[in-house]
Amino acid sequence: PATDRPYHIVIFGASGFTGQFVVEEVARTVSEGPNGTLKWAVAGRSRQKLDKVIEQAAGTLGKPELRTAVEVIVADVGEPDSLAAMCKQAVIVLNCVGPYRFWGEPVVKACVENGAHCIDICGEPQFLESIQLNYDSQAADKGVYIVGACGFDSIPADMGVLYTRDQFKGTLTALESFLTASTGPEGGSLNDGTWKSAIYGLADSGKLRSLRKKFGHKPLPVVGSKIKRRYRELCQYVVPFMGTDPSVVKRTQRFLLEEHQETPVQYGAYAGVGGVANIVKMLFAGIMFWFLVKFSFGRDLLIKYPEFFSFGFFSKDGPTRKQMEGSSFKFAFYGEGYTEGQDPSQGRPNAKIRTLVQGPGT
CATH class of the missing domain: 3.30.360 (Dihydrodipicolinate Reductase; domain 2)
Incomplete structure (x- = not known):
């Protein structure tokens, strides 16, 4: 995947229960590292909800600059074109939209086709193993990593x-x-x-x-x-x-x-x-x-x-x-x-x- 993309990380499903905490963790990690080295954005169906999550993170972390520094991408798992547009802008997509058995595969497909790495927090063996079966060779050909189950436990x-x-x-x-x-x-x-x-x-x-x-x-x-x-x-x-x-x-x-x-x-x-x-x-x-x-x-x-x-x-x-x-x-x-x-x-x-x-x- 190209490293000259606008964002190193895009958090998809950022306004969900898990996504809001991923947003805070990414914001905290970026601020602790070398200034300005990591560009990131949030993505999901509702711009209003995504703006609210950024506002919440800015307040919790005491970082008002997040309100203007973090971009918002509107993307819907039911609209393949919007997923493709999101993936083309990202080096890595952090997918927080579950249950993955219903909503996960379109995101993996868009990532593979558009050269973005995909990381999720899936705890569903059927999804994880079906993705390995169906996308392993395509991902390898594209140089894309699909890394599942990246969470507790x-x-x-x-x-x-x-x-x-x-x-x-x-x-x-x-x-x-x-x-x-x-x-x-x-x-x-x-x-x-x-x-x-x-x-x-x-x-x-x-x-x-x-x-x-x-x-x-x-x-x-x-x-x-x-x-x-x-x-x-x-x-x-x-x-x-x-x-x-x-x-x-x-x-x-x-x-x-x-x-x-x-x-x-x-x-x-x-x-x-x-x-x-x-x-x-x-x-x-x-x-x-x-x-x-x-x-x-x-x-x-x-x-x-x-x-x-x-x-x-x-x-x-x-x-x-x-x-x-x-x-x-x-x-x-x-x-x-x-x-x-x-x-x-x-x-x-x-x-x-x-x-x-x-x-x-x-």
């Missing part, structure tokens, strides 16, 4: 696995991650965009299985002893993590095996759920969710009343700024493998490693 998971592997003195063969989140006195909730993605993802799980068959992948080889569940060592209740992390990590491991002949790491992902009361809540919510998600009327109910069906875990309004400032997370990685000189095909692992990745407020 896939980045800490994927980078945590790679960091742990690099720190291990020998061959790391198995790794499990345990995610725990904490909230401050204000409590917390998640925006219902993640809730919607989970609803549509589970409803379409059969399509994901058939999509994966199209790749024709052989199962990743198991090196060393088969992964052993270590949750008993944590002294807390955990459940298998239902997000996109296993998909993201396994795709990375496959790439490293096929392109660099590196030993793949077996991976398991879990989430801590606190005490018995939370287990009971999750059990009831899970039963209702699994039943309703199978039917269109059930999906409509789940989407309409996220707070009720998730016991307050998800909300249409999402977390408040104070709730986010008081929230934190910890990713604990427990790995095992074989020290240098030891043969992974012989005997049990003879070394362990633990990595802790923690986020704001911890």
Whole structure:
């Protein structure tokens, strides 16, 4: 892609729940770097809403100059010409418009055709893997990078696995991650965009299985002893993590095996759920969710009343700024493998490693 384009970064969907925080983060990062080196713009359907987001960021950060320094591009995911015009002006498009299964592909297509790199925060394995299947060769031909799942929690998971592997003195063969989140006195909730993605993802799980068959992948080889569940060592209740992390990590491991002949790491992902009361809540919510998600009327109910069906875990309004400032997370990685000189095909692992990745407020 040409580097003489007007903008290094265009934030598409800047007025959405996630987009507004991306705008603030980009503005903060630009101001902390060498002055004037990064040109950026915001994009979306409504100029009025985009102006409001810039105004809000200017007030929050105490940077009145944003009101005149940041350009606005009107683009709609349903109007390919507007997307093409946006992508022609950008080196990188940060796509914040989800659920991506409905709105993501036109943006990727426009980026590939018009030579802009595309980064998103998608947590939907079906979208991520279908884009890889359908656009990988076209993007490579154009020299375009399509980088999905660039947000919490896939980045800490994927980078945590790679960091742990690099720190291990020998061959790391198995790794499990345990995610725990904490909230401050204000409590917390998640925006219902993640809730919607989970609803549509589970409803379409059969399509994901058939999509994966199209790749024709052989199962990743198991090196060393088969992964052993270590949750008993944590002294807390955990459940298998239902997000996109296993998909993201396994795709990375496959790439490293096929392109660099590196030993793949077996991976398991879990989430801590606190005490018995939370287990009971999750059990009831899970039963209702699994039943309703199978039917269109059930999906409509789940989407309409996220707070009720998730016991307050998800909300249409999402977390408040104070709730986010008081929230934190910890990713604990427990790995095992074989020290240098030891043969992974012989005997049990003879070394362990633990990595802790923690986020704001911890």
